Amino acid sequence: MGEMDTLKKEADGLKAQIEAGRKAVNDTTMATLASGVAAAPRVQLKNRKTLKGHLAKIYGLHWSADNRHMVSASQDGKLLIWDTYTGNKVYAVPLKSSWVMSCSMAPSGNLVASGGLDNMCTIANIKGASPKTLRELDAHEGYLSHSRFLNDSEILTASGDTTCCLWDLETGKQKVIYKSHVGDCMCLAVSPDQNTFISGACDSSAKLWDIRDGGCKQTFIGHTSDINAIAFYPSGTAVITGSDDCTLKMYDLRADQEVNGYQDAALNAGVTSVSLSSSGRLIFAGYDNFNCNIWDSLKAEKVGVLSGHDNRVSCIGVPDDGLGVCTGSWDSFLKIWN
């Protein structure tokens, strides 16, 4: 018992040390610095396209690297791949399990991944005559909440079993397991340079990981409930998190702390999804209250809203060229705005 107490004391001491280290560099606020910056224009984005085709709640969407195609996942048991310029469905991938929670497309556009309450990540090749299952990645002990391809032979997954994992698609086996969270992992995002990734979990923390060695480099605290959504700032030096505590936060990786918060006393709906415009100035956040709010990332002010869905906005994405933003909802529709 003695050793446990000693360790607990050491842990508490280290936490205090980290807190003190963060305070020591906390010499100003982002809001103070941003007061000199011109306000972002009042953003009025129009709904340019509504993609209709799913028959049940949409749980995930991911833009292709070609900025034109997109994959969406619904609990109607299908992945749909869309040509967003025409609004047409290009492929439909039937899922073995309809309890899907996420989907993603490889940068090459050849592969898509999906997974959910089946605890598996299923990889399909969509470039043949008809979509074919390539691999079933089966080792997580909890639901699959999120996935992102690094390339056609590696994929990262986040799971309700509190771990994240890097898989080798040639062998179907786990290459690296990222263990440190003490709550379900809900989301992940890969850094622009692909050396690190960030995860958000139900333990209210976000963690930065070295992809290759599996080590947790930094832990960001402050949220008071599950982190459902996470995104890298395009510079790669900050991350934005969205939580069930109804707020979003910006954590700077170099200052190792929260540098901005996005909240409104009138807002009491959890954040489900987050995405950024190409300069990072605009944060698009989907909420449980059916709306998507647009925040000025520097001044922490609300500068617009995307309304039009009849149910929770569950997923959001901006393509690499930044030409639009897509929202996906439990109302079964995807809407593209710019």
Add this chain to the structure above:
Amino acid sequence: MSGSSNLVAMKKIVQQLRFEASINRVKVSQAAADLQQFCMQNALQDPLLTGVSSSTNPFRPQKVCSFL
């Protein structure tokens, strides 16, 4: 023995905290200034900030051609 596995878990937690406590931190004023500069430098190339003209908007509903 749950006692010893708790000990192992706790040792890992302390090890992780030791690592995180040792990192170098940049002043918020510097970090925030850099973020702001990145934003401003890329603002003119951000279509959602500057707006997308109808002629170049790939998502704009296709105009229907009609024969006169």
